[in-house]
Amino acid sequence: MGIGRRGFIKLAGLTAAAGVLGKKPIDVFANDELPEVLETGEPLVGKRWAMVIDMKKCRQKEGCTDCITACHSVHNVPDFGNPKDEIKWIWKDHFKHAFAEHEHEYVSDDIKHSETLLLCNHCDNAPCVRVCPTQATWQREDGIVMMDMHRCIGCRYCLVACPYGSRSFNWRDPKPFIEEPNPDFPTRMRGVVEKCNFCAERLAKGLIPACVEACKEKSIIFGDLEYLESEVREQLRSNFSIRRKPGLGTKPEIYYIV
Numbered sequence: 001m002g003i004g005r006r007g008f009i010k011l012a013g014l015t016a017a018a019g020v021l022g023k024k025p026i027d028v029f030a031n032d033e034l035p036e037v038l039e040t041g042e043p044l045v046g047k048r049w050a051m052v053i054d055m056k057k058c059r060q061k062e063g064c065t066d067c068i069t070a071c072h073s074v075h076n077v078p079d080f081g082n083p084k085d086e087i088k089w090i091w092k093d094h095f096k097h098a099f100a101e102h103e104h105e106y107v108s109d110d111i112k113h114s115e116t117l118l119l120c121n122h123c124d125n126a127p128c129v130r131v132c133p134t135q136a137t138w139q140r141e142d143g144i145v146m147m148d149m150h151r152c153i154g155c156r157y158c159l160v161a162c163p164y165g166s167r168s169f170n171w172r173d174p175k176p177f178i179e180e181p182n183p184d185f186p187t188r189m190r191g192v193v194e195k196c197n198f199c200a201e202r203l204a205k206g207l208i209p210a211c212v213e214a215c216k217e218k219s220i221i222f223g224d225l226e227y228l229e230s231e232v233r234e235q236l237r238s239n240f241s242i243r244r245k246p247g248l249g250t251k252p253e254i255y256y257i258v
């Protein structure tokens with residue numbers, strides 16, 4: 001895996017420093033630890049970040065978009081008001097579209113038509129990274145697949161290579177379509193690709209991803225796969241989970257408890 005580039009040198013430095021000091025990854029989902037994490041502002045360090053989405057819990061609150069609203073507002077994702085130009089970092093789609101390979105005529109209608117939360121899978125073997133001619137998209141050592149908008153030439157090879165529809169292209173200038181711009185996160189320009197960054201900028205400040213924080217049902221669990229005691233590992237040990245299109249060999253790191 002590649003290492004972070006210019007814009008993330010500071011973050012990489014902080015992460016490396018914490019690693020050298022032998023810090024244990026912080027179990028971001030031990031609730032009683034959370035306030036401390038937020039107070040210290042120290043970067044969250046992980047060897048392999050991953051996410052587990054509990055679809056049963058998520059389904060309980062039909063129509064909820066708290067995680068999407070939180071993500072899109074902190075990351076200045078524009079709302080063009082039409083699907084043709086849509087930019088999305090995290091979104092919902094029917095189970096039968098998200099998991100076509102698990103769908104059959106006897107799957108209950110409830111499940112088939114239930115909405116599944118989707119985002120970039122931060123794949124271990126990411127085809128988007130391999131095809132980018134300018135290395136505008138690359139993978140950090142902790143598994144996060146990043147985007148450098150300044151290097152993106154808008155060729156959209158990555159968009160075609162991603163089998164999950166996780167990338168969006170700015171066909172228009174997004175700035176006028178951001179309702180309340182967040183001054184702490186950069187806006188993009190016409191002609192570049194964007195997607196979920198696992199909230200790298202928040203992890204660097206000791207904050208958990210915005211979608212995780214916003215989900216009151218605690219349907220989204222984020223943590224370090226390499227840390228045996230992490231909540232993600234515990235959830236994967238104690239529940240049956242699936243990933244999207246595993247047969248493609250991309251090794252997605254978003255797991256779904258069905």
Ligand code: SF4
Pocket residue numbers: 119120121122123126127128129145161162163164165166167195250
């Ligand atoms: S989900 Fe798509 S954009 Fe995300 S790492 Fe995998 S191939 Fe790349």
Ligand code: SF4
Pocket residue numbers: 070071072075089090119195196197198199209210211212
């Ligand atoms: S991890 Fe962060 S960037 Fe990715 S979907 Fe959640 S809030 Fe958005």
